[in-house]
Amino acid sequence: SRYTPFVLLSMAQGKVIIDDNRETHRCEMRDARHLDAFCYEDDLFEQFHNEAFLDFVDPFELREAEEIAERKELQRLREIEKVRIVLSMMKPAQERRLYKFVIEGKSCREIAVEEGTYHSSVSKSIEAAKKSFKKIYKNL
Incomplete structure (x- = not known):
């Protein structure tokens, strides 16, 4: 087959x-x-x-998120005020140098050149300012 x-x-x-x-x-x-x-x-x-599907926005969750954001903002403002108080309690030279070092991001050498002083004195001043800042901030 x-x-x-x-x-x-x-x-x-x-x-x-x-x-x-x-x-x-x-x-x-x-x-x-x-x-x-x-x-x-x-x-x-x-x-x-x-x-x-429409995005459902739960009003209770929305209100809770707003309250959390408000609390965070109040906490942030309190911290800023606390930093201002601490800075106002420091010596003017330390406050100025710490501001330039932390906020403006300048090095100790740059600050020394601007102020016409030695790098080592600026460095020691900034270290003392940091120590002082931490101590006062903790106690506030």
């Missing part, structure tokens, strides 16, 4: 395979008829249709 199959099946085995194929096709057709086109059932709707 011209054609010989690789696997020889009995009639009963062939009937089982045909029934399985028929059942698989029937399930596929049923799923196609009842498919949820918008994916409501499998929680994919939000992923594929973002435009259908």
